[in-house]
Amino acid sequence: MDEVILQHQLIANFRPRIIPDRCVHIKRTLLGQGTLNAVINEEVKPDSVIGHYASTGGFTAVNVAANLNVSPNEASTLLQVPIGKNIYSGELLARKKTLFGTKDLLSPTDGMLESFDKKTGILRLKFIAKAAPLLAGVYGIVDDVNKDKGEVLIRTLVTKVYGVIGSGKQRSGMLYFLDQNNQHLVQASQIKEEMKGHILVAGSLIYQDALKKAVGFGVAGVVSGGLNFATVQTMIGSIDKHKNMAADVGISVVLTEGFGALPIGEDILNSLKSRNGRFVFINGNIAELLLPSLDTDSILTVRKIALPKVNVPDVTPEVTLKQITLGSKARVIWPPFMGFVGEIIAIDETPTTLPSGIGTYLLTLEISKKKIKVPYTNIELI
């Protein structure tokens, strides 16, 4: 490097990652036909019921022909309940007479017999709508109730967590850690149907086929340290923020570190661990997670803050410049040690030539239980 950079002039990008105790509006929406019973100015808790709706879970298929070992055409004659009627879990669905008695097929679930395909022998069962409560999910105060849209606006205290990039609209759900190992790589086999509506914490990376499976099962969101660049491109097209229109492929995804297999940074990981099994919000298009306060006393703070009901679009906080100083917290943004978070304990006074041939000033970072040296350009202050 030609120019001499004095120690006190080293600067780095500062990216806000965790912003605690912010008062925000969150929206709770009926997921089907239903009614709201929340009232304006009502104080709510996470388990407060603010409405009810009919939950329609979709469809399931039962291969009657294969189960009874008959031809598809014959299977249609063995149904014990006519098409269009309801059936309940465990009830007799179809029966075949055998030499030794009968072979019975019982209904696997509550549903309505919607249709039967005589070519394949498959029966389509539509799940019966069930009444489900809409819970507040947060400690807060109801600021608005829109019965036409089925929406309740609640003022609440949250910790805002920001990743580096993401995709998908705002969704909510229970936070669920797929594995306690932060180095975890998520395969399709680990995605289960019962994860529907959850926000999964993946670990270092979730493979594209696992993501597709999660979409199919109705998983609300995924938080991962990394994702393959090619996978992200299929979701959002371009990572150029000026070209990137808000995208949604049926799931909200937030990457906390970058592309490839990268463990979630310890700063964000600790915030997420404290919310395991709790209700959270995810907005992939601005790479944001909202973690509602777990403190019952947070309502005291919420009472003192008024928020406009105007629809101000949410944005990711800007990345700014900041001087690098001893004691600053930093995150490594380039391999090796990408994603690691630590404290700057030393700043070199003379440049070092890296194996790449580039000369630069190195910082000493204390991470976990070890010290590493990284170029000052390869960190972000947090």
Place this chain on the structure above:
Amino acid sequence: MPKLIGVFDTFKNLDQIPVSNISRWTKHKSNLEGISNFLGNRLLYPQTVSMNKLEIEIDLAILREAISNHPEVVYSSSSSKIIIPEKFLHLFPPPTSLMIILIQSLKLPKITSIFLNDLAGNTLEGSIYAPLKLPAQDTVDITINGQKSQLKLGTIAVFPILEHTLEVVIDDTEKVLLNGGKLGLAIDLRKKING
């Protein structure tokens, strides 16, 4: 709000470059996923520097494709000038690699001047000489400020000469005044496709 940027910020649509186009210039051609993720992280964190030779190789490959797709970012054909940020010297070492990338990525005339741009403006720091007519023999005699060398036809030679004024004689027949500097002098003896 200001934030640190990188040299690739001046090139558009880098994320649209096919990864295979980048990998063909690297030794580890099969690691398409790794190169793809490298490109993504380079775009996400443009201010970062490469740590080792493997990463520099990928950075140079990206630069090569970026210049090929958008030559107008660094090259003015009307004035036969290449203007690149001074930072290129720092981020894409050594200068000889950078010169070769420029020659291979751009369609250049007989003489091209190379300027480095910094806060003070543009400074002439090198040149590229690509004779239009090549001799019949396999080698060419080149004399630069009295120093003689023999170059093979079909090659690119880069001379890291800091002197700004260079008298270059080709095969004792042609004499031309060129410029050296931080990027030196490059002589392109490859066969030209279009005359």
